[in-house]
Amino acid sequence: MKLLNTIHEDYHMHSINLSDGFHTVDEIVQYAGRIGLKKIVITDHSQAVLDGCNITKKTWMSWATRWKNVYNDVEVSFGIEGDILDEEGDCCFDIWWSSRDFLILAVHNSAYKWDFKNITQAYINALHKYHDTIKYIAHLCFEKISEFVDVEAVVKVANHYHIPMEFNAKNFVLGTTDEKKLLQMLKLADQVYITSDMHTLSDFDFLQVAFDYLKEHGFIS
Ligand SMILES: [Zn+2]
Ligand SMILES: [Zn+2]
Numbered sequence: 001m002k003l004l005n006t007i008h009e010d011y012h013m014h015s016i017n018l019s020d021g022f023h024t025v026d027e028i029v030q031y032a033g034r035i036g037l038k039k040i041v042i043t044d045h046s047q048a049v050l051d052g053c054n055i056t057k058k059t060w061m062s063w064a065t066r067w068k069n070v071y072n073d074v075e076v077s078f079g080i081e082g083d084i085l086d087e088e089g090d091c092c093f094d095i096w097w098s099s100r101d102f103l104i105l106a107v108h109n110s111a112y113k114w115d116f117k118n119i120t121q122a123y124i125n126a127l128h129k130y131h132d133t134i135k136y137i138a139h140l141c142f143e144k145i146s147e148f149v150d151v152e153a154v155v156k157v158a159n160h161y162h163i164p165m166e167f168n169a170k171n172f173v174l175g176t177t178d179e180k181k182l183l184q185m186l187k188l189a190d191q192v193y194i195t196s197d198m199h200t201l202s203d204f205d206f207l208q209v210a211f212d213y214l215k216e217h218g219f220i221s
Pocket of ligand 1: 081106108139
């Protein structure tokens with residue numbers, strides 16, 4: 001397993017401007033600079049989750065392409081935490097009628113309305129359809145879904161397409177990760193990102209916990 005990021009990079013977080021985070025993009029960026037992050041991607045939820053959770057905001061579209069970091073030298077870009085919608089592996093990768101280059105593949109029960117028993121095949125179908133655009137697979141071991149996930153089968157296809165897996169530090173620290181499946185995923189995956197999945201600024205602290213966990217288990221030195 002190769003860890004792709006350092007503790008100074010975080011590629012999964014949510015803002016109040018665009019989805020269900022607690023802080024504005026400007027607050028996140030200023031804080032990220034203060035705690036030593038060098039590169040971040042703000043990956044708000046797809047339209048499927050916003051609609052499913054009745055989150056109504058209309059500030060996306062053009063401003064995200066114009067936004068520039070005037071606070072510090074943190075490298076900032078915008079992505080989307082996309083959603084598998086059905087067993088065919090169709091996905092929602094847009095937000096307020098626009099998409100981005102940095103797309104994460106995820107499953108949330110507010111967007112996925114089918115039987116979770118078939119979720120492994122849904123992941124595999126989505127990977128076959130969208131492997132060219134997916135940067136990594138988010139929280140595969142989230143406890144509410146993981147009991148239905150065949151980790152080995154999903155990671156095998158992800159490895160085939162050179163798509164990394166995510167070690168989601170927030171879910172791990174908050175106790176919503178199936179640790180047995182997480183360890184299985186870490187052992188099988190060719191490439192892994194640690195992310196905070198930050199919704200409130202203190203969530204950035206979770207990154208260190210995940211890095212320590214990988215060290216304790218001998219995945220990194
Ligand atoms: Zn998520
Ligand atoms: Zn997220």
